[in-house]
Amino acid sequence: MKSADQAKFRRKALPVPEAQAIVLPYAKETESETVPLPEALGRILAERVTAPHAYPHFRRSGMDGFAILSRDTVGCHSEHPVFLEVVDEIPAGSVPTVKLKPGQAARIMTGAKVPDEADAVVMFEMTESIIREGKPYIQLIREIESGKNITPVGLELSEGDVILEPGRRLSAGELSVLATFGIHRVPVKKRPRVAVFSTGSELLRIDEPLQDGRIRNSNTYMLYSQIFEAGGEPILLEAIEDDLTQAKAQVEAAIANYDLVVTTGGVSVGNYDIMADLLSSDSVEMLFNKVTMRPGSVTSAAVKDGKLLFALSGNPGACFVGFELFVRPAIGRMMGVPKPFLPELTAELARPYRKINNFTRFVRGRLEVRKGKLYAIPAELDESGVMITIKDSDALIVIPPSNTGMQAGEQVTVLKLPGSDF
Amino acid sequence: MKSADQAKFRRKALPVPEAQAIVLPYAKETESETVPLPEALGRILAERVTAPHAYPHFRRSGMDGFAILSRDTVGCHSEHPVFLEVVDEIPAGSVPTVKLKPGQAARIMTGAKVPDEADAVVMFEMTESIIREGKPYIQLIREIESGKNITPVGLELSEGDVILEPGRRLSAGELSVLATFGIHRVPVKKRPRVAVFSTGSELLRIDEPLQDGRIRNSNTYMLYSQIFEAGGEPILLEAIEDDLTQAKAQVEAAIANYDLVVTTGGVSVGNYDIMADLLSSDSVEMLFNKVTMRPGSVTSAAVKDGKLLFALSGNPGACFVGFELFVRPAIGRMMGVPKPFLPELTAELARPYRKINNFTRFVRGRLEVRKGKLYAIPAELDESGVMITIKDSDALIVIPPSNTGMQAGEQVTVLKLPGSDF
Numbered sequence: 001m002k003s004a005d006q007a008k009f010r011r012k013a014l015p016v017p018e019a020q021a022i023v024l025p026y027a028k029e030t031e032s033e034t035v036p037l038p039e040a041l042g043r044i045l046a047e048r049v050t051a052p053h054a055y056p057h058f059r060r061s062g063m064d065g066f067a068i069l070s071r072d073t074v075g076c077h078s079e080h081p082v083f084l085e086v087v088d089e090i091p092a093g094s095v096p097t098v099k100l101k102p103g104q105a106a107r108i109m110t111g112a113k114v115p116d117e118a119d120a121v122v123m124f125e126m127t128e129s130i131i132r133e134g135k136p137y138i139q140l141i142r143e144i145e146s147g148k149n150i151t152p153v154g155l156e157l158s159e160g161d162v163i164l165e166p167g168r169r170l171s172a173g174e175l176s177v178l179a180t181f182g183i184h185r186v187p188v189k190k191r192p193r194v195a196v197f198s199t200g201s202e203l204l205r206i207d208e209p210l211q212d213g214r215i216r217n218s219n220t221y222m223l224y225s226q227i228f229e230a231g232g233e234p235i236l237l238e239a240i241e242d243d244l245t246q247a248k249a250q251v252e253a254a255i256a257n258y259d260l261v262v263t264t265g266g267v268s269v270g271n272y273d274i275m276a277d278l279l280s281s282d283s284v285e286m287l288f289n290k291v292t293m294r295p296g297s298v299t300s301a302a303v304k305d306g307k308l309l310f311a312l313s314g315n316p317g318a319c320f321v322g323f324e325l326f327v328r329p330a331i332g333r334m335m336g337v338p339k340p341f342l343p344e345l346t347a348e349l350a351r352p353y354r355k356i357n358n359f360t361r362f363v364r365g366r367l368e369v370r371k372g373k374l375y376a377i378p379a380e381l382d383e384s385g386v387m388i389t390i391k392d393s394d395a396l397i398v399i400p401p402s403n404t405g406m407q408a409g410e411q412v413t414v415l416k417l418p419g420s421d422f
Numbered sequence: 423m424k425s426a427d428q429a430k431f432r433r434k435a436l437p438v439p440e441a442q443a444i445v446l447p448y449a450k451e452t453e454s455e456t457v458p459l460p461e462a463l464g465r466i467l468a469e470r471v472t473a474p475h476a477y478p479h480f481r482r483s484g485m486d487g488f489a490i491l492s493r494d495t496v497g498c499h500s501e502h503p504v505f506l507e508v509v510d511e512i513p514a515g516s517v518p519t520v521k522l523k524p525g526q527a528a529r530i531m532t533g534a535k536v537p538d539e540a541d542a543v544v545m546f547e548m549t550e551s552i553i554r555e556g557k558p559y560i561q562l563i564r565e566i567e568s569g570k571n572i573t574p575v576g577l578e579l580s581e582g583d584v585i586l587e588p589g590r591r592l593s594a595g596e597l598s599v600l601a602t603f604g605i606h607r608v609p610v611k612k613r614p615r616v617a618v619f620s621t622g623s624e625l626l627r628i629d630e631p632l633q634d635g636r637i638r639n640s641n642t643y644m645l646y647s648q649i650f651e652a653g654g655e656p657i658l659l660e661a662i663e664d665d666l667t668q669a670k671a672q673v674e675a676a677i678a679n680y681d682l683v684v685t686t687g688g689v690s691v692g693n694y695d696i697m698a699d700l701l702s703s704d705s706v707e708m709l710f711n712k713v714t715m716r717p718g719s720v721t722s723a724a725v726k727d728g729k730l731l732f733a734l735s736g737n738p739g740a741c742f743v744g745f746e747l748f749v750r751p752a753i754g755r756m757m758g759v760p761k762p763f764l765p766e767l768t769a770e771l772a773r774p775y776r777k778i779n780n781f782t783r784f785v786r787g788r789l790e791v792r793k794g795k796l797y798a799i800p801a802e803l804d805e806s807g808v809m810i811t812i813k814d815s816d817a818l819i820v821i822p823p824s825n826t827g828m829q830a831g832e833q834v835t836v837l838k839l840p841g842s843d844f
Binding site for chain 2: 037038041053055056057058060062064091092093094095109110111112113151155156157163164171172173174175176177178179180181182183184200201202203204206207208209210212213214215216217218219220221222224225226228229236268272314315316320343345346347348369370371372373374381383385386387388389390391392393411419420422
């Protein structure tokens with residue numbers, strides 16, 4: 001075993017995609033559970049859903065009007081109107097009670113079932129109602145084409161059609177479809193339970209008064225939000241102690257009790273970097289402890305008993321990026337999301353980015369569409385330690401390693417952040 | 423008073439922006455409440471937040487290394503190294519205990535407070551540690567510029583700077599800022615309580631077996647989702663009865679008990695369109711009952727006792743659009759959101775849209791960025807009655823009135839739907 005002290009400095013840096021690929025196979029899928037339809041909102045579907053019947057499942061009127069036999073209107077015009085006897089009235093939800101014969105029509109409402117014999121619905125406004133020999137008739141002055149205003153059976157879906165695939169996030173449109181097919185109890189993936197630890201004796205609780213040299217613990221609440229928005233269930237634990245034996249015990253207990261563990265801070269090369277020590281120990285199997293990215297090059301991952309431990313930087317900007325690139329995809333994959341990474345778009349850099357770096361930079365920035373073109377605007381303050389610009393970011397702008405920085409107008413890849421205003 | 427029957431047909435159609443402008447002044451702001459920080463996630467901030475202190479509030483080391491007086495390194499190079507005595511060690515969270523004199527340095531960790539006398543931090547890796555006469559020294563072989571690796575007080579924020587404005591949705595970045603400033607109890611707007619009614623005897627409950635001519639009530643669950651995602655608290659009520667006196671009583675009770683009422687169905691010209699009858703009655707003050715848009719031209723709004731009632735179409739597509747254009751902005755404004763409408767972008771139409779219409783169409787569609795350009799792809803099935811394409815929509819594509827439809831490549835305005843995958 002290498003000494004922990006040496007290992008802190010001698011780190012093999014992996015490119016982001018390689019580090020992501022190492023982690024993902026350890027993201028074990030959570031179990032499924034069945035919840036009432038309204039509670040399925042925002043959850044991830046656990047099973048494929050197919051249409052148990054065609055939709056619509058009956059020939060539906062698209063209009064308020066009259067169901068007719070279109071051949072009755074052949075040759076009809078204002079000089080030669082056609083008169084049809086109204087023999088039935090079909091509100092939505094009812095079924096026709098009369099078999100239509102030539103020369104007859106049925107009053108029908110939007111959404112109601114069209115009589116089998118009818119092949120068209122004529123709009124109410126295109127008819128005139130009259131009474132002849134005490135019987136109700138309508139007068140038509142135009143030919144009506146067959147099929148007019150009738151939604152055929154199965155227009156939207158045939159029986160057995162795949163409606164939703166597993167791994168899909170359920171929103172308004174999905175709940176609407178599930179309700180339509182009577183799927184009132186929905187199989188969804190359990191939310192991964194994600195334990196969050198902070199480290200560092202500089203951290204004050206958020207309800208403590210300010211002290212010189214110390215800062216309040218903001219990363220924990222940022223991670224809480226990110227985990228929640230990613231679909232996980234965040235569990236905020238006490239801070240990790242500055243003693244390796246105790247720290248090991250805390251992390252091991254969390255690994256045993258939860259699905260995933262995330263820590264912030266203590267991964268650098270300082271004398272008090274407890275997570276770096278822990279990751280180099282035999283307590284866990286280290287997957288990587290350096291990534292060729294900025295901010296967050298010290299982002300580390302390990303596995304124990306088949307569960308993932310992410311040790312993120314204590315710098316707010318680096319912690320945020322580390323979560324988005326590594327933890328969010330892991331949480332997504334645990335719920336079977338097929339594409340758990342941030343969506344990648346191409347945009348034009350709206351202003352120059354001057355910083356040079358030998359690692360890939362993930363620069364916080366805003367997105368804007370101007371006349372159909374997508375622009376990425378890097379934040380003015382994007383240092384690893386900067387917290388204030390996180391709230392204004394729509395995306396991470398990917399700046400490849402460069403000696404010169406990038407010019408305004410150059411094409412960049414951006415990773416769109418979920419839940420942003422854009 | 424006009425007869426209800428006549429009023430159903432003689433409707434004055436308003437353009438969407440005009441109808442939106444009529445509604446918004448009736449969206450009364452909800453009260454504020456104070457919640458613990460984690461519960462503020464996703465809520466709308468009720469008050470302006472300013473920085474109670476500068477941030478950072480002390481000169482912070484950006485590196486693990488040594489705090490030094492930069493003038494000690496003047497003229498230093500590999501042939502003429504400089505030796506500095508290490509007289510203090512400052513972990514993050516501690517304050518310096520020794521006043522640095524020329525020729526001295528302090529071991530310092532990332533995030534720790536830099537001694538007042540020091541004006542630079544040199545990276546640990548750029549130093550060599552040695553012992554001279556039993557005392558610890560570092561050897562430097564490069565000049566260090568003043569200010570190096572020190573984050574100045576107030577780099578991100580000065581005391582009194584505005585951090586967050588009221589009406590802002592609180593996400594990970596906002597919670598991080600609030601935590602940083604110790605705002606552990608957060609003033610947020612109360613969620614508007616939104617009552618939802620369905621109408622129509624064709625509707626089956628979602629747990630009922632299918633029946634000929636009838637459909638399951640899917641709009642209620644779609645509205646539930648849309649209200650929830652808009653920040654409201656949806657309350658699903660029993661269906662509205664097909665009897666005007668009873669319907670009035672139900673709606674009036676809901677108006678009295680909740681902040682906003684939304685109904686779906688019964689706004690057309692059919693014989694059973696109870697909401698159209700109710701809106702033309704003296705029970706409520708009608709604001710509009712027709713809008714020059716498709717789908718959803720029958721979308722109606724009324725006000726009673728200063729509270730809004732939206733009567734949306736029973737057609738799923740029209741109900742969805744009516745909510746996004748009218749109800750979502752009302753819910754947003756009730757929580758003080760400054761821009762409560764769907765964000766408007768310009769995109770290029772990716773395929774032709776052939777349908778002609780004299781009203782503006784809001785066509786469901788997907789958005790795609792290809793090489794930095796934004797494309798809008800209209801759904802194949804966008805009829806008012808179609809439900810299945812709602813789930814696949816990122817935006818509403820605005821197609822102005824036209825006799826010819828639109829060509830692929832033309833510029834269109836799109837209204838981005840919140841919570842879409844795009």
